[in-house]
Amino acid sequence: DSGVTQTPKHLITATGQRVTLRCSPRSGDLSVYWYQQSLDQGLQFLIQYYNGEERAKGNILERFSAQQFPDLHSELNLSSLELGDSALYFCASSVTSGRGNEQFFGPGTRLTVL
Amino acid sequence: ILNVEQSPQSLHVQEGDSTNFTCSFPSSNFYALHWYRWETAKSPEALFVMTLNGDEKKKGRISATLNTKEGYSYLYIKGSQPEDSATYLCAFYSGNTGKLIFGQGTTLQVKP
Numbered sequence: 001d002s003g004v005t006q007t008p009k010h011l012i013t014a015t016g017q018r019v020t021l022r023c024s025p026r027s028g029d030l031s032v033y034w035y036q037q038s039l040d041q042g043l044q045f046l047i048q049y050y051n052g053e054e055r056a057k058g059n060i061l062e063r064f065s066a067q068q069f070p071d072l073h074s075e076l077n078l079s080s081l082e083l084g085d086s087a088l089y090f091c092a093s094s095v096t097s098g099r100g101n102e103q104f105f106g107p108g109t110r111l112t113v114l
Numbered sequence: 115i116l117n118v119e120q121s122p123q124s125l126h127v128q129e130g131d132s133t134n135f136t137c138s139f140p141s142s143n144f145y146a147l148h149w150y151r152w153e154t155a156k157s158p159e160a161l162f163v164m165t166l167n168g169d170e171k172k173k174g175r176i177s178a179t180l181n182t183k184e185g186y187s188y189l190y191i192k193g194s195q196p197e198d199s200a201t202y203l204c205a206f207y208s209g210n211t212g213k214l215i216f217g218q219g220t221t222l223q224v225k226p
Contacts, residue, residue, distance in 0.1 A: 002157065002159070033214070035216075042203070042216050042217065042218040042219060043158070043203065043205075043216040044216075045213045045214055045215065045216075048212070048213065055212060056212035056213045057213075058213050090157060090158075092158075097212070100146055100163055100165050101163070102148065102160035102163050103148070103160065103214070104160070105150075105157035105158045105159070106157060107156075107157050108157055
């Protein structure tokens with residue numbers, strides 16, 4: 001158990017809908033990262049927050065947005081869902097945002113868009 | 115486009131065999147190289163974070179080396195055990211993007 005929690009574990013929804021994925025980092029970690037893992041691709045970095053502020057952005061679609069709240073939990077919002085958004089979404093956290101910090105991954109949320 | 119490549123894609127070995135895999139990454143703007151172990155139905159777990167050229171890290175039977183000038187890292191597993199079966203991911207931390215770019219992984223299957 002990494003200490004990172006994600007809810008829900010599974011989510012099944014329809015195209016065009018909007019969902020919110022939630023992540024609570026390990027106690028004391030200030031940085032949160034979101035990743036997407038699709039069937040045909042490896043782990044793709046989406047976005048990083050550090051202490052409430054966006055720090056780095058990857059290939060995150062405009063239909064997706066995220067935020068980190070004062071209590072450091074983070075939410076990833078996915079809207080106008082398409083079939084291709086079906087994937088495993090991981091959240092990870094680290095103590096700071098530096099290069100040397102290993103990231104601790106949560107169990108993931110499996111999103112299925114029908 | 116920053117590319118991280120891992121080889122081989124998959125590997126089947128017998129229990130007791132030693133094995134190694136390669137991670138290739140851009141040699142410019144290097145900040146760090148991470149190795150993660152990802153077991154089926156679990157989440158990735160950090161093995162090593164390497165930041166200096168020539169770094170060598172060891173954890174039990176697993177060790178890693180780093181060459182930032184030529185852009186590669188090796189992961190070695192000595193005396194593989196069935197519980198070592200997993201996908202091993204390397205990830206390149208690019209200084210000018212601030213993001214961790216993962217390779218596709220090497221999937222290791224150790225037969226008893």
